[in-house]
Amino acid sequence: MKVLIITYYWPPAGGPGVQRWLKFVKYFREFDIEPIVYVPENPTYPLNDDSLLTDIPKDITIVKHKIFEPYRFAEFFSKKEAKMISKGIITAKKKQSFIQRILLYIRGNFFIPDARKFWVKPSVSYLKNIILEHDITTVITTGPPHSVHLIGLALQKQIKVKWVADFRDPWTTIGYHDKLKLTNRSIKRHKFLEKEVLKQADKIVVTSYTTAKEFREITSKPIDVITNGFDIETTSEVILDSDFTISHIGSLLSGRNPKNLWKALYELTQENSSFAELFKLQLVGAVSDEVLLTIKEAGLSDFVTLKGYVSHKDAILIQRSSQVLLLIEINSAETQCIIPGKLFEYMVSKRPIVALGPKNADIQKLISETNSGYFFEYHEYEELKKQILAYFKMFQQGKLTSNVRNIDKYSRKELTKVMADLLKESK
Numbered sequence: 385m386k387v388l389i390i391t392y393y394w395p396p397a398g399g400p401g402v403q404r405w406l407k408f409v410k411y412f413r414e415f416d417i418e419p420i421v422y423v424p425e426n427p428t429y430p431l432n433d434d435s436l437l438t439d440i441p442k443d444i445t446i447v448k449h450k451i452f453e454p455y456r457f458a459e460f461f462s463k464k465e466a467k468m469i470s471k472g473i474i475t476a477k478k479k480q481s482f483i484q485r486i487l488l489y490i491r492g493n494f495f496i497p498d499a500r501k502f503w504v505k506p507s508v509s510y511l512k513n514i515i516l517e518h519d520i521t522t523v524i525t526t527g528p529p530h531s532v533h534l535i536g537l538a539l540q541k542q543i544k545v546k547w548v549a550d551f552r553d554p555w556t557t558i559g560y561h562d563k564l565k566l567t568n569r570s571i572k573r574h575k576f577l578e579k580e581v582l583k584q585a586d587k588i589v590v591t592s593y594t595t596a597k598e599f600r601e602i603t604s605k606p607i608d609v610i611t612n613g614f615d616i617e618t619t620s621e622v623i624l625d626s627d628f629t630i631s632h633i634g635s636l637l638s639g640r641n642p643k644n645l646w647k648a649l650y651e652l653t654q655e656n657s658s659f660a661e662l663f664k665l666q667l668v669g670a671v672s673d674e675v676l677l678t679i680k681e682a683g684l685s686d687f688v689t690l691k692g693y694v695s696h697k698d699a700i701l702i703q704r705s706s707q708v709l710l711l712i713e714i715n716s717a718e719t720q721c722i723i724p725g726k727l728f729e730y731m732v733s734k735r736p737i738v739a740l741g742p743k744n745a746d747i748q749k750l751i752s753e754t755n756s757g758y759f760f761e762y763h764e765y766e767e768l769k770k771q772i773l774a775y776f777k778m779f780q781q782g783k784l785t786s787n788v789r790n791i792d793k794y795s796r797k798e799l800t801k802v803m804a805d806l807l808k809e810s811k
Contacts, residue, residue: 386418387522392529394423398433400725407796410439415804424451435695449510452502492564496573500529508538526550533581549585554595557718592746594721612725613794614732622704628779631666631706633699633726638674639714642740642762646682648769703733713741715762720745728794731756736786756788
């Protein structure tokens, strides 16, 4: 069975957005699926990670077509602001510069559903021939960017191909949507396009249970949940840090700023001399200035190590060598649905997890189901502090580990089997 996968993010792009379909492509042939991948020829990726190129099957068919990227023009006004917005790092409203406010307004109201909208029409024209040439039976679109789904919508209408829409994140309820300074007219346009995609797609796949629930209120089409997962990464033997290292892997945006966590860590350094001597907070990836300022004001600057963005391969090594892994999600109802891919990599690293997020978050259910750590709401200060201290005491005794269970079904290969079965149903 031949399928066409339409995705904006593809190696050498870095970050979590690329890995979901890269891994499906890696394993599809084991389940009698022949993938053909369509990507932009000249994209503007906020992050690059050449190490991911090794996961692409050597003889896979990849077709490319040019894309017009407005972010290149935004860089004339402010390269820094344009890159931050493209990464999803949006400063709190009160601290936004004039340039950022203007760029957000333009991004939100002139580029609907997103700044990659200009790839839709040329892609539809180009892909009609590709689909016929390769005898493709099913088209898969994956977003964000959600403009990619409009390519699938047009192809379905024009050449009657089967279409599967995969949502790695929600559309109108995604965390940053309310920061785009949308007019009422723009909000209606987003909702119209979202509803159109959800009504017309032959199959809808999402990565979280909350998103599935939200979408079921918009469409009567069945919705399948296929989460992200972990791959079996072969690495050299990893030695655990001798320090009590608590590591966060990935971007720490302004909204991911749990002040009670910083307060608890600081108080532990003041109340326990051994903790102060051995504790290290390691932040890997982009960290917003607001988060860094809050950490500084909490008194933790001397304990922080900033690693910046690292390759996926290096991120795996850091996860496995850290004593505790930190997962922080924005404290908002809109982020209950977010299940970051790194959660599954955290699980398989067999290091205990401390997670913070909103009430009824999907990540809470997964962490509990797999016995991989503890989840806390932002207000749970005493419980959080108590658990970190308990982990530290286990570390001192040489007994700190994670007794995970029920994680096999989240392996990338097992998830690919589930996706392959779903695609064969739509044939």
